[in-house]
Amino acid sequence: MERQQRLRIAIQKSGRLTDHSLDLLARCGLKYSRGKDQLMCYGENMPLDVLFVRDDDIPDLVQEDVCDLGLVGLNVIEEKRLAMAARGAQARFELIQRLDFGRCRLAIAVPDDFPYRDLSSLAGRRIATTYPHVLARFLRENSIEAEIVTLSGAVEIAPRLGRADVICDLVSTGSTLLANHLREVTTVLQSEAALIRTPVPLPDEKADWVRRLLVRIDGVQQVKESKYIMLHAPRSALPQIAKLLPGSESPTVIPLDGHGDKVAVHAVCRENVFWETLEALKAAGASALLVLPVEKMLP
Ligand code: PRT
Ligand code: ZN
Numbered sequence: 503m504e505r506q507q508r509l510r511i512a513i514q515k516s517g518r519l520t521d522h523s524l525d526l527l528a529r530c531g532l533k534y535s536r537g538k539d540q541l542m543c544y545g546e547n548m549p550l551d552v553l554f555v556r557d558d559d560i561p562d563l564v565q566e567d568v569c570d571l572g573l574v575g576l577n578v579i580e581e582k583r584l585a586m587a588a589r590g591a592q593a594r595f596e597l598i599q600r601l602d603f604g605r606c607r608l609a610i611a612v613p614d615d616f617p618y619r620d621l622s623s624l625a626g627r628r629i630a631t632t633y634p635h636v637l638a639r640f641l642r643e644n645s646i647e648a649e650i651v652t653l654s655g656a657v658e659i660a661p662r663l664g665r666a667d668v669i670c671d672l673v674s675t676g677s678t679l680l681a682n683h684l685r686e687v688t689t690v691l692q693s694e695a696a697l698i699r700t701p702v703p704l705p706d707e708k709a710d711w712v713r714r715l716l717v718r719i720d721g722v723q724q725v726k727e728s729k730y731i732m733l734h735a736p737r738s739a740l741p742q743i744a745k746l747l748p749g750s751e752s753p754t755v756i757p758l759d760g761h762g763d764k765v766a767v768h769a770v771c772r773e774n775v776f777w778e779t780l781e782a783l784k785a786a787g788a789s790a791l792l793v794l795p796v797e798k799m800l801p
Contacts, residue, residue, distance in 0.1 A: 508549040509711050511571040512563045515541075515554035519695055522603040523573045527552065530718040549711060560698075565594040567700045570708065571715075575604050577633065577672060577693040584635035594701040599716060602723055604695035606674040608633055611684040613661050616668060618687050624648050630657050630666035633690075637670045640690045658682045721799050728796040729775045730768070737763045739787035746782050749773040770796065 513523040527534075532550055534543040543552040555563060557574050561582040564572040572595065583593040610629065612618045621644050630651045631637045637650055651666045658678055660666040670690055673679060679686055697719070704712060731750075735743055744753060749772035756766040767788075775793045783791060 506705070507707055508545075508551055509571065509708055509715075510551050510553055510569045511573065512553045512555050512560045512569040513573045514557040514560070517557060519557060519573065519575065519604050520554075522695065524552075526573075526601065526603070526719065526722060529722045530715060549707075550715070561593065561595050564698050564700055567702045570700050570704060571712070572698045573601070573695060574698065575606075575693050576600070576696050577606070577608055577636070577691060579696060579698060580691060580693075581633050581636050584639060588635060595698040596701060597696055598699050599697040599719060601695045601697060601719070602726070604693070606672045606693050607689045608636060608670060608691040608693060609673045609686045610668060610670045610688050610690060611658075611673070611679050611686045612668045614683045614685055616685075618685075621646055621688065624668065627667040628665075629668050629670050630660035631670035632657060633670060636691055658684065717800070721801075724772065724801075725796040725799045727772065727774050728799065729771045729773075730794040730796050731771055731775055732766065732768050732790075732792040732794070733783060733788040734758065734761075734764055734766055734790040735786075735788045737765050740765070740767070742786045743767060743783060743788055746779060746786060747771055748775060748779055770799075 511527075513527075514520045527550075532548055533546045534552060535546060536543050541554050543554075545551055553563070553569055557578055560569075560572040560574040561579060563569045579595075579597065586593045610624070617623065624641075624646050625648060628649045628651050629637060630653050632653055632655065634650045634652045641648055641650075651660065653660060653665070657669050657671040659682065660669055661684070662682070669684065672693070673686060676686060699712065703709075731747065733743070740755065744750075747753060747769050750769040753767050753769035756768070758764045758766055780791055780793070
């Protein structure tokens with residue numbers, strides 16, 4: 503099939519989003535072979551090819567229609583959108599789906615000995631960041647006048663080098679801040695990975711594949727936390743057991759041959775099932791409890 507009929511998705515070549523992105527595509531059923539240059543993977547069982555690039559390039563590749571889809575952090579998307587707006591241009595990629603990985607936050611952090619009371623403590627200070635436009639919007643919205651020092655990396659050491667008083671950087675576990683004697687004081691942006699698409703209308707066949715992909719992504723996201731739970735219980739305990747099953751609709755109840763009033767209960771739980779839940783179910787009269795992972799789901 504020609505390029506015109508094959509979807510092309512840009513994902514991060516090597517970084518925090520790469521494994522999750524490839525895993526998501528594999529869970530959506532994509533089988534691919536890697537090209538010799540490693541920059542491109544060709545889908546073998548779907549008309550979907552994967553282009554590997556730096557995450558910062560993904561919004562442009564998508565809005566310039568080099569790729570139909572892109573998978574990138576909301577932090578990058580938002581910075582790009584605001585940077586374009588600052589130049590009087592409008593971003594043309596469209597956000598179509600948030601994905602539940604790559605979660606982090608853009609936060610302001612101050613050195614341990616910084617006299618921070620509230621946001622007004624930032625007034626007149628120098629804030630180092632790689633996200634100058636997102637930070638500028640935050641400062642504007644909070645009527646804080648501060649100097650933004652734009653860096654391309656190693657933001658966390660800027661205060662120690664005397665390049666800035668405080669920083670605004672991505673945080674996930676917080677251990678980098680801790681190691682650099684910095685204390686998080688406020689969140690500027692919550693982020694996670696998201697799927698964006700080209701502004702150019704797609705031909706029917708491609709549009710249809712995008713729809714199918716979105717349904718599959720939805721299915722993948724739903725099963726992630728979902729569990730299939732099976733147990734035995736006396737019929738009389740059913741109302742209480744149904745209440746204890748986390749995030750399940752109507753469980754299937756099956757009579758057990760030769761066990762009088764005992765039944766088997768099967769249910770899909772949309773949330774993880776913890777030991778505490780199993781213990782509570784047991785206390786309510788359940789036995790022979792079994793929790794299984796759910797592989798695929800199509801509502
Ligand atoms: O080479 P390329 O440009 O593609 O990669 P990159 O270096 O720009 O990006 P990369 O791989 O570091 O991150 C890609 C995306 O992952 C980001 O744009 C975010 O959307 C997302 N993400 C999620 C993160 C983090 N969590 C994260 N913790 N990106 C960066 N970090 C940094 C953080 O700034 C800190 O310096 O990781 C460090 C450790 O964080 P802690 O809090 O866990 O210690
Ligand atoms: Zn990057």
